[in-house]
Amino acid sequence: MAANAVRSSPYWHWQPQRDTTESSPRRLTKDKPRMQHRKLTPALTRFVTSPARRIVMRQVAELRRRIARQPHAIHYFHRVDDPYCQLMLQALPELQHRFDVTLIPHVIEQLQPQMYPAPDLLSAYSAIDAKRLARLYRLPFPQIVPGATSGEREKASRALVARTRSPRFFAEALDIGTAFWSGASVADGAHPAGDAAALRTGEALLEKLGHYASATVFYGGEWYWGLDRLDHLERRLLGLGLGKNPNESVHYDRTWRGLFEPVGEPIARQTPLEYFFSARSPYSYLGFFQAQKFAAAHGLDLELKPVLPMVMRGMAVPQAKRIYILTDSKREAEKFGLEFGRIVDPLGPGIERAYAVAHWAHAAGQSEAFFASLLPAIAAEAIDVASDSGLRKVVARAGLDWRSATQALAGKRWRDWVTGHRSEMTDLGLWGVPCLKYGDTVAWGQDRFWVIREALTDGPAPS
Template sequence: MGIRVWLRREVYRALTSPHRRERRRQRAEAKRQRLGEPHRVHYFHRPEDPVCALMAPLAAGLCERFDIELEVHLVAPPAADVNPDPARLPGHARRDTAALARRYDLPFTDPGHEPDTELAARAARIITAALGNGDAIQAAIATGEALWRRDDAGMTAAAAGFGEAKTKATALATQSGTALRDQLGHFQSGTLYYAGEWYWGADRLHYLETRLAGLGANRAGETPASLAPPPLEIRKSGDCNGAVLEIYPSLRSPYTYLAMERAFALADRWNARAEIRFVLPMVMRSLPVPRRKGVYFMLDAKREAERLGLPFGDVCDPLGRPTERGLAVLHHAMQQGEAQGRAFLLSFLRGVWAEGVDAGSDLGLRRLVERAGLDWSAARAALEDDAWREIAEANRERLLELGLWGVPSFHTGELAVWGQDRLWQVEDELSRQAEPQAMEQRQ
């Protein structure tokens, strides 16, 4: 292992260290108590972001349950370097938000189109007017409901209740909120920030709830049920009669590592055929992943790994040559059979994300190959075969056709979904596909 590889491995270890996180939390809490400050939570809102349609009411619920001071900030759309596919993102965000809304029984339905730009601008002006009087979160909720229904009368009623700022004042408020978010280290709206840590989206809120409860900040004196508990796979089983579950992994995606073993187990429980459709990492497909985005993803992956009981954090980043070598061997393994492809994919991901194995070296790659039950001599010869490149490109094009671009993604039946934390949707879809089979058997 070269010195640069070793240094990067040490950086990842430090970044994801639970002990470092706990020390940081203790320092933040000691400082808060010393200064006599409240538990201050920052919420970053953008009216036209569907994620905020859920986060605004959840943030209000957080205020009811915990003794916190909520500061609302307006922010601009994500910058180009953190938004790799602006054409597909809005539609995906609406569909994903609608699925979460159904899961949590929250009021959002995908209207099938983007919100009206004039109404969105007016919503921002109304929220700006409410920023200084403690009503900003209620203004965000009211304007959000009107915005997504394209309800002019509802927006007018919100303006009557909360006021409406001038365009210049709104622009300044948005500029200030965006600058603060960037300074604190995030890149999106629909995010909550508390004492050094970020919570993006409804299904990460439970982490903040647990943290605040641990600090004794809950109002009722006891910890209530979570506003938005993590959606867990039900772990049922059924017969989909060999239906295909397309799985789109990347060897450089920590979320792919978190998903793969569970995805294969899910396919097996439902008698579905798991079809691996590997793609190159985003950064190797000329899609930007700037540092602040990468840091958030690593920290988020660490806490998700802890929740799932998976080792994570001894990372040897496979960017570049290690990923190319891994994909060459994965292609070779898949030609040997489905079981061999699965085994090598799992071995590689665990090695680079949890065991610090340098897949760019022959010593490291051999360890991953032989652990998967493959012959090293044959795998080493496969490194000279570039046939995997055309397959990866075809898989990428297929992924884009599905309206997705990130990994891990999954497609089966009528469902195309992105994220290791969306496997519960895959299970719901497989259950739906199995129902006709069960009906036929009963008849």
């Protein structure tokens, strides 16, 4: 049903409208040019994010497992050159020690390139972020020696794929990963090297099950990425009564637990919290209200820096990625008590109109009020900001004057405003949203406020 709903949604193409003026507006066309993008529809997003659908899917998965008399199997997808995997190799055996589950590893080597618009930037940032997570959870992490060759990666991957059926896979994979990241030669050990076909099998299974990333686990029809989403899996396993200890609890919640508790004496800090975001991004919506609360809790000024959505910056967001983002955002929204899922996609004119008004509101010192009204309108209330009626609701709720806002719609300066924010992000080595910056500390993701909190306590987060 989900796939059919996606297939039936209209195709739209984002392209510049040729014009003799220097800052001509862009438009959406329904022709079939060389690059196309589907707009999200309210019916589709309500269906994909429905809690009732999730409950039914979980019940069906559990029923099928019982009928087949299968164990509670957690499928884990491992890639040797993904630093987050080095952490998962340590976290998953610990999870198995606490819950009555079976771990089934799969080794992959190649990623789907269309899913990663900035692979080099992602690789560089992931190494920094994984080390931060390792410190947060007190997990060993090797000193990374840059410049591992493709030959070493292939050698390590084949050594790992030959060990997937070994009961010591996680320990052996951890040793191989440590050698790989440290720049040491990967020892073949007692196992013969696996072949490329076995790696392709793992990659095909990952795609068939509906994901695109390594360091992910698949359990009962649902995906969980990295240490950051193990708390959702833990709660699900607890709900099924799979904890080996009757007092078992969630362990992997350090990225959000205690975020808003005071850091020392309340003071007014001179350095602002900068928040880079897109009005179309579900994660930006979630992060915005976290940013507001975090800034207020820690005496920070909040500087909002909107950028164009990735699609309007020429970056593709394929279907499987969008579906995962929607379902994951819904889980995260529920965790923080936010509504999410009734979406009217603002792609194109909706974004342009909203950002034109936002620039005017920014000049009046009211951008925070405007975005506090705009973001839930898009992500949770099915308000079409491409229409006058929809945008007027947003403006009125922010306490702003609609007549003045309509005059702002004709302005073009907002383009330089958001382009400047994008340039700042690029200079920081970042490409996606949301991003956080506090002084010299930079982090990517709505779930990285803990990095900023550490910077408030200890100074700039080490890289």
